[in-house]
Amino acid sequence: MKNQKTPQIPDSNIQKINQSDLSIAVRSFLSTLDMNGESRLPQRAYLAVRHAIRHLQLQPGQTVLEREMAEILGMSRTPVRESLVRLEMEGWVRLIPRRGFIVAPLVADELQHIYEVVEALDGIAGRFATDRASHEELNHLERMIDKQEKALELNDLLLWTDLDDQFHNYIVDLAQNPRLRGIVDSQSDQLYRARLYTIGLRPKPTHSVIEHKAILAVMRAGEPEAVRTMLQSHRSRSRNEILEALRSMPPLPEEER
Numbered sequence: 001m002k003n004q005k006t007p008q009i010p011d012s013n014i015q016k017i018n019q020s021d022l023s024i025a026v027r028s029f030l031s032t033l034d035m036n037g038e039s040r041l042p043q044r045a046y047l048a049v050r051h052a053i054r055h056l057q058l059q060p061g062q063t064v065l066e067r068e069m070a071e072i073l074g075m076s077r078t079p080v081r082e083s084l085v086r087l088e089m090e091g092w093v094r095l096i097p098r099r100g101f102i103v104a105p106l107v108a109d110e111l112q113h114i115y116e117v118v119e120a121l122d123g124i125a126g127r128f129a130t131d132r133a134s135h136e137e138l139n140h141l142e143r144m145i146d147k148q149e150k151a152l153e154l155n156d157l158l159l160w161t162d163l164d165d166q167f168h169n170y171i172v173d174l175a176q177n178p179r180l181r182g183i184v185d186s187q188s189d190q191l192y193r194a195r196l197y198t199i200g201l202r203p204k205p206t207h208s209v210i211e212h213k214a215i216l217a218v219m220r221a222g223e224p225e226a227v228r229t230m231l232q233s234h235r236s237r238s239r240n241e242i243l244e245a246l247r248s249m250p251p252l253p254e255e256e257r
Contacts, residue, residue, distance in 0.1 A: 023072045025057050030073070041075050045083035048073060053092050053103055054189045056196055060105040064093060091190075106194050108246045114187050115239040121184050122168065122235050123228035126215065129174035130224040137174055138220055144170065145212050152206060157199045164205070165192050167212060171231070195238075198245035208238065 029051050033044055049069065052058040064084065070077045084101050087093045093101045133141075144167050151160040165188070172184050211234045218226045 022052065022057050025055070026052055026072050027074075041079035042082040042086075045069070045073055045075065045079045046086055049080075049083055049087060050092055050189070053087075054193050056193065058103050060103050060197065062103045063099065064101045064103060066100070106197055106246060108243045111190070111194055111246070112239070112243060114190055115235065115243075118184065118187050118191060119232045119235040119239070121180060122171070123232040125172045125175040125177075125180060125184070126219070126227040126231040127224040128177060128180075129171050130219045130222060130227045132176050133174040133219065138216065141167065141170060141216050141219075145209060145216065148209050148212065152204065152209065157205075158196070160205060161192070161196050161199055164195070164208065194242050194246070198242050201245040201248065202241045208234070211237075 026048050029048055030044060033047060049058070049064070058064060066077045066080050066084065069084075070080045073080060084093055088095055088101065092104055094104050096102055144163060148160055148163045148167070151157075151163055169184075169188065172181055175181075211230070215227060215230050215234065218230060
């Protein structure tokens with residue numbers, strides 16, 4: 001694999017979040033963990049930092065200081081350190097000698113490998129979902145597409161990205177296969193981060209909505225193999241746009257790597 005330069009955050013609808021905004025966002029997320037009864041500190045730290053990375057509140061190449069994160073999370077540095085070690089093992093952060101942890105950059109070649117897996121799994125999920133989804137569940141997919149159209153009318157690309165993620169995840173849910181769900185979950189957050197990171201450099205995703213409608217129509221027609229092919233083609237087109245955008249970005253300044 002050839003070396004890839006770490007891309008710079010592009011100008012887009014996604015604004016950079018400062019330390020104060022990061023603190024507000026993280027504490028808001030921690031409140032959801034409170035409601036779900038999650039009290040274990042290492043797990044809370046892990047989920048909060050991963051959530052911040054996924055949503056670009058901690059951006060690719062950004063340094064993650066244990067002391068600052070401990071202060072934001074309201075806990076000691078030990079559980080934060082444990083969470084960062086776990087995130088490093090999963091590829092979310094990297095440990096740089098004499099610098100500490102940084103958020104892992106989005107590298108085109110690595111993302112292509114993830115997409116190759118997810119494209120195949122999306123197709124399998126669509127095939128299973130076509131056979132197993134109820135009429136009402138297909139209607140729910142249609143309502144999701146309606147919301148996507150409205151988000152594009154408002155030029156709210158952040159909302160559209162979230163709705164697009166919900167659409168694909170719901171199809172995986174409709175497949176009713178826990179093993180498939182687990183494998184997809186292990187990769188989908190990195191793809192969400194890539195979509196969010198490049199949204200300002202890609203064409204407005206009107207074509208994605210058209211493809212979502214076509215996929216739903218074929219699901220209603222009860223054609224599982226056709227759905228599999230369409231979902232894989234849909235993911236492939238999106239992947240090509242994202243990888244092209246990543247490869248077009250200038251590298252970060254040397255001191256930010």
